Amino acid sequence: MNLTVRLFARAKDLAGADRLTVDLADGATVADLRRALAAACPALAGLLERSAFAVNGDFADDALSLPLRAEVALLPPVSGG
Amino acid sequence: MVRLTTEPIDYHALTEQVRRPDCGAVVTFLGTVRDLTDGRVTVALDYEAYPGMAEKMMAEIEQETRARWPVGEMVLVHRLGHMEVGEVSVAVAVSCPHRAQAFEACRHAIDRLKELVPIWKKENWADGSTEWVHPGA
Numbered sequence: 603m604n605l606t607v608r609l610f611a612r613a614k615d616l617a618g619a620d621r622l623t624v625d626l627a628d629g630a631t632v633a634d635l636r637r638a639l640a641a642a643c644p645a646l647a648g649l650l651e652r653s654a655f656a657v658n659g660d661f662a663d664d665a666l667s668l669p670l671r672a673e674v675a676l677l678p679p680v681s682g683g
Numbered sequence: 684m685v686r687l688t689t690e691p692i693d694y695h696a697l698t699e700q701v702r703r704p705d706c707g708a709v710v711t712f713l714g715t716v717r718d719l720t721d722g723r724v725t726v727a728l729d730y731e732a733y734p735g736m737a738e739k740m741m742a743e744i745e746q747e748t749r750a751r752w753p754v755g756e757m758v759l760v761h762r763l764g765h766m767e768v769g770e771v772s773v774a775v776a777v778s779c780p781h782r783a784q785a786f787e788a789c790r791h792a793i794d795r796l797k798e799l800v801p802i803w804k805k806e807n808w809a810d811g812s813t814e815w816v817h818p819g820a
Contacts, residue, residue: 610731610818611731611805621814652819656733656736678815679817680797680818681802682796682800682803683714683761683772
């Protein structure tokens with residue numbers, strides 16, 4: 603399945619885009635997505651290791667299987683306030 | 684009530700909004716753009732959010748705060764976009780019957796906001812360079 607991931611802050615700058623699309627096997631997990639993004643955009647690798655993911659607006663563990671047509675976002679460490 | 688805005692935060696109006704006859708204590712926290720971080724001079728900050736999720740997390744923080752303290756009214760507002768030194772980037776206003784509860788509830792809400800809500804700031808340093816802030820590097 604093709605999955606598009608929203609990017610923010612430094613991740614967006616490193617990728618030069620506010621979204622990245624990767625091709626994943628059906629049933630792939632967040633951990634698989636993390637590896638696929640690092641392969642697709644090596645500049646993101648360091649930040650990816652310490653970023654979280656959101657799936658349909660909720661924080662997602664690495665073990666979560668990605669549902670089809672989910673809205674997925676890469677969330678680098680937050681710094682609001 | 685939670686809100687994201689690109690407009691200046693009217694913290695006087697927010698404070699008025701949480702006042703109630705049954706609440707004898709109102710605490711308002713303001714986060715403002717500081718001019719110095721680890722010895723480097725900041726001229727401005729730019730904030731961005733993951734909008735839908737940021738508001739959802741802020742609403743969850745309001746709910747968990749109300750579950751732990753007898754909150755009358757509370758408002759969490761975060762401003763997004765470009766802010767100069769001294770401008771207000773975030774405001775939390777809480778009313779409770781008594782002051783200890785109001786202080787604790789307000790402290791909890793701002794601490795959780797900084798920990799959980801998908802919002803990021805970019806430093807605009809005095810030397811003209813910029814840098815996204817991602818704690819824990």
